Amino acid sequence: MADREEAARLRGGRYDAIENGSLGERCLIMAGAGPPMMDAGYNSNYQIVQNRDYVMILVEMIHDARLIPLDGREQADSNVRQWMGTPRGHWEGDTLVVETANFNGKNPIFRSTENKRVTERFTRIDAETIVYRFTIEDETMWTRPWSAELLLKETIGPIFEHACHEGNYGMANTLAGARMEERLATEAAAVQKKN
């Protein structure tokens, strides 16, 4: 944890370099991908496709696909580290249970670490509604697991591609804005000193 804070200090301010921007601003990943799949803020849409062996969840923001095997395979080796972890799914009655480990720690939720483990439960309670419950464990960050519950509501398709890097002018614009603010602050300080 101390290492992480020191690394953040050395990186400087949020708008000192584009690498310091949020993952969403840099078109890497957004909160909708998870797991757990949180509200992305907008376009929080998912397409769920399933067969006997896999469930695939296509995340609109920002175009990630979760591939969840259902064949009972063991969890991946802990040397395998991925942005969205390595999921393993199984059915408990009508509830799809997905257990995910092996995160790379670069996409935290509330400062979670690479030791995060997530258990998600998807239960379709009617034709239009899935109850989505999740539990997070991370001994490095929290003293005990915690859980939350969201509703997923059927919506009108289709899912749209969100090729986020396509024209991400905002990255350059935010840095240019920060440099202008610095220049204006320097000029204002010089005027104040002169007076």
Added chain:
Amino acid sequence: MQTRMIVAIAGVASALCAIPVWAHHAFAAEFDVNRPLALEGTLTRWEMINPHSWFYIDVEGPDGEVEQWQIEGGSPNQLIRLGVMQYTVPVGTLLVVEGYHSKDRTNKAVGRNFTLADGSRLFLGGSAADIPQ
């Protein structure tokens, strides 16, 4: 059997999910809430691209000089779901853009609305939607 379902996270997610409504970037990172503007000009180009659409308009100043402005709007996903397609407003249309100037003070802004000659207004989505009127 293969089944497909398209779902969206519903309503206010939870108290834990205290994520503000935002575009791909925070409004204040790129635009200045203290510099609202209204520009009257002619649409010359429309980029329906991610993560934000961009509209280009030619604005004639008091001295007759024409300047090009670049206006950020919502993502194509947002606009299409609002019923706006790429050619909803044809190139050459005279319109008024209400929005906020970019922090770098160049000819860029984020748009809230287009107002067309017949008085109709089109909501542009995007990060300016967060700013109270």
